[in-house]
Amino acid sequence: MGARREPPIKCPPANTPNSVAIYTSVGFRQLEATQYVDAVQKLNPDIVIGLADLVLGHTPGNKRRGKMVDRTHAFTTHATGLLYGNTVPENTRSKSAYFAPVLPLENAQQSIYMDDLETELRPFISGLALYESASLSAISEPLGDLPRLLYSAPATPHDILRDVSLGADLLTIPFMGVCSDAGIALDFTFPSPNTPTTITQPHDLAFDLWSPSHTIDTSALSNSCECYTCRNHHRAYIHHLLTAKEMLAWTLLQIHNHHVMDTFFAAIRESISRGTFEADTQTFQRTYVSELPKPTGQGPRLRGYQLPASGPNQPRRNARAYGKLDDAVEKFAESQSSLATPDTGAEGLEEHGFGMKEVS
Known part of the structure; x- marks a missing residue:
């Protein structure tokens, strides 16, 4: 359970010492720290991501960085005290695992906060939430045994392997949903498919089902895949659904x-257990291209909460569903011009004997 989606949406309202700005289905709102703790107690999630004062969209200045650390420190102390503190009765303490946020800053800039995580707050935290890959190598030894959840928004499987090699235990994968919306099917295995060892041409990481080449292709998305889609449907059917x-x-x-x-x-877990992760990663890098294919089709129409807030002079995210009926206007004008229409008033018509003008 976290306060923001991944990747997070930049919110025009600023964070405050007691709340963070979030984007909801009814617009921008301030999420109070106390409200967040109440939600944790009611929902009882397996994992709680602690509130963090993050600056989105630009690099914070020195003064702003100080505020980020102070507020995040206060959020963490406040939440852990209410959820797991010594004053909380044993039978009402939260069973959720609290992942304390580590800000995307140098350790020297958040040293006091990190020291508290290692000492006073250590009994209350069960993991760490990090917001950039560089933070993985900066975790101190007293916190080294905690699982690390990384919000780095990896763009490819290669990025995931890099983050795992740096020490990430849990990752969010926004590109998976992006590919699905774009009509792209992932097609890779780790470390490599069962093919000859000599690789002359790297394999694609995925393929685009909008391509006309799949119009009559009745093969599964992947012959080795055992998912519901591959067991019951074929490429031509999904291509038809996308087109429709x-x-x-x-x-x-x-x-x-x-x-x-x-x-x-x-x-990946099996490879780490065997002790062959580094060699398997190198094999994967040789086997597959470095980037996912570029989307060519249009995804599902975005609405409401799915749409991030846009700034000025940005293009439309959805194509205009209706436009001016210019061609219909021209045809209507042509049809009107073919009718006999008088080019004079009532008096002119009377002179030509068309009718009598009534005078009251």
Whole structure:
């Protein structure tokens, strides 16, 4: 459970010492620290991501960095005290694992906060939430045994492998949903598919189902995949659904892409257990291209909460559904010009004997 989506949306309202700005289904709101703790106590999630005073969209100045540290420190102390503190009765203490945020700053800039995490707050935290890959190598030894959740927004599986090699235990993967919305099916295995050892041409990480080449292709998305989509449907069917803009297309793609990522992480864990992770990563890098394919089709229409706030002079995210009926206007004008229409008033018509003008 966290206060923000991933990737987070830049909010025009500023954070305050007692709240953070968030984007909700009813617009921008301030989430009070006390409200967040109340939600944790009611919902009882497995993992809680602590509130952090993050600056989104630009690099904070020195004075702002000081505020970030002070507020995040206060948020963490406040939440852990209410959830797990010594004054909380044993039977009412939260069972949720609290992941304390580590700000995307140098350790020297948040040294007091980090010292408290190592000492006074250490009994109350069960993990760390980090917001950039560079923070993974800066975790001190007293906190080294805690699981690390990384919000680095990796763009490819190669980025995931790099973050795992640096020490990440949990990651968020926004590109999986982005690919599904774009009609792109992931197609990779770790460390490599069962192919000859000599690789002349790297394999693609995914393929675009908007391509006309899939119009009559009745093969599964992946012959080795055991997901619901691959066992029950084929490429031509999903291509048809995308063309018809049926929501089922994106649902089936998301099922498949989730399964690919589940298998990918299971293989990573097995590789680490065998002690071959570094060699397997190098094999994966040689086997697959470095980037995912560029989207060519249009995803599902974005609405409301799905739309990040836009700034000035930015293009429309959704194509205009309706436009000016210029061609219809021209045709209407042509049809009107073919009718006999008088070019004079009532008096002129009377002179020509068309009718009598009534005078009251």
